Amino acid sequence: MSTSTAMYSTPLLTSWLTSLYMAEETPQRTLRDSDSDILQQAQSDPAQFAPLYERYFSDIYKYCLRRTGGREDAEDLASLIFTRALTGARSYRGGSVRAWLFRIAHNAVANYLRDRHLTLSVDEPDGRGAWELADPAEDTLGQLVQQEERNRVAALVMRLPDDQRELLALRIAGGLSARDIGAVLGKQESAVRVALHRIVRGLQAAYRASAEEQDDERNVTL
């Protein structure tokens, strides 16, 4: 058997097959302007990532803001997330680019929270920054009541386990669908919906309990 040709025969086939992909070089945005197409182009030129950045920055930033509680930390995290996205575009395996980005974000946030857990204190809850102060325009009595209700719910959310807060941040601050969250967290879409529903149910119960506590305190005071 000729070793040399034996060595060549299979890589030869593969080189040829893999060369198929190369025609990607011709940049014709009209045919490939989907998220995944843009991401592939960004593999060789990070600047090509710009349309995806424009599309997803806001959601990623808000998600970071929700999870960190501060603008500086949120910007640091968002920078890290998009750096990883820019340099790690090759790790994209198809599917929703939004979910892929948020998976990076989810891991970055987890590291951040762990680091902060290390540097601050074990039980310190997530902070909420000045960006969450009540809107000064909300000055009617009804609006103030609504704001108080929101604050109470926000306080209850702060007591939730971290995985539930993460789920809420992804769904509401990040604006991810249940399906995309499933892709980020490795769960079924239906399981995500059920988890969200459980959170709502749990908050309902906690809200009622806290209202009753308040009533009791008032009665005692009176």
Added chain:
Amino acid sequence: MNAPNREPELVDAYITGLLDDPAAQAPGPLDGSTVDMTRLLVEAEQVNVADTELQAARARVWQRALQAANETQAPATGSADNRLVRLPFLRIASLKQRWAFAAVAAVLVFALAALLVSTPKPVNAAEILARAGKVASQSGSYGLQSYHGVLSARTYQSEQEYNDTYVEIWFQAPDKVRMENHILVLHNTPVPQMQGSDRPKTGPDGLSMTVVDDGANSWLLSTTTDEVQWYDPRTGPGGLGIAGAAFAATSLQSLQANAAQDYDVTLEGTEQVLGRPAYKLLLKPKPNTREARYLSQATLWVDQATYLALKGEDRLSNGQIGSYWEYKSLELNPQIDPARFVYTPSAGTEVSWRSAPTEAEQLRQWSSIAAQVQFTTLMPNYSDVPQGFLSTAPHVMGDTWHGSVEEVFETSNLQQAITIWQSKGPGPARPKVAEQVQVGPITGLYVGSPGAGGSTLEFDLDGTHVAINVHGEVSKEDLVKLASSMRPVPQVAPGAPAPRK
């Protein structure tokens, strides 16, 4: 009260509605209390940022990310040779590897055509190849959700010596693959007729090998040796052939530049293959390229309707055929039993784990990194990395990240990760909540977060501060073992072969 299985869906739909429009109406069947709480929750959890602030942050973050990415990517780009070194599957050392590789190549071709039924026809060879490449890499979907087919292939070992194979393939979008490879003829001799020491061990299915890829794990099952190997889908046999962008992330991406420079592609016309009209493409290596040393040309027939490659052949530089393959049957979008894509090692099965890149490649990367930073870089012993975690390649983070070095290990489903972050020491003062642990001869600080699915271990060694963050379930012992394995990167002369185990 709603049926329990319906309410989660309604709540989720209401959240979606509220995110689009704060005044959205709740779905009728939801009770008032649930509606109120859902609305309050969305209002409480939504993040409102002024447009001006958002724009300013958007500009700052982009500038930082782009700068950091540029700083990071520059040193990460290796030579073509280095990139090839990352592809252990290209080193066709053993017969078994050749079979696997040939089968994988065949699957790749099958996948090439997989999708795209109703899109406008491209008119030039480059665009046809681009679409076929998209189908192959699963990075673009053209409507083909599943297929099942059988192809036959002949691969020449030499001018007069060949192997015949047939491969049965099942594919389900986006990334599930099963392919059963049967070697019918080996070195010109039908396998059943082989005698003596030449006769390979065969199983009930003859001389065969099966790849099962469920999208998260890729298994290579040899029915002749009872051997089971697990691969990272991004680099394993299934992922190599079909697992979408996972493939692009490894071989295609690495070979892309090389191949783009090395081939001229032309559209030769159309022909019928399997009774279907197909584009006939001719690929010729350019003179003075690596491919030109052994390849004179390759031909590919690409289905006009689906962009699936239906047939192919290549010829060596001496004009002799190198390999030939063709689909003999093909079903598009059939219903496939999900069990086809599932493999679970039975109790007692010995599984060998194959990870990439190789140790030699890791050493080269680390040597390159060590030359770029101003502190002692520490390289882990990769055999001490917890099982299931694969490196995504260490890299320098650049000035934006204080010249730190990062290496991320991920599980193949990306759900767990270990990040090793190195920077010039000493590290910041750490709090009392951390537990002191022994990392080799020095003391490290460990913090576990039970319930949060993570932990951290930090230590200073040889003037370098190391922080290992775990997102997932890794025991303290395994983490300490990994940390203890970290040693200064040994000096490797440029171009010198790295030591192997």
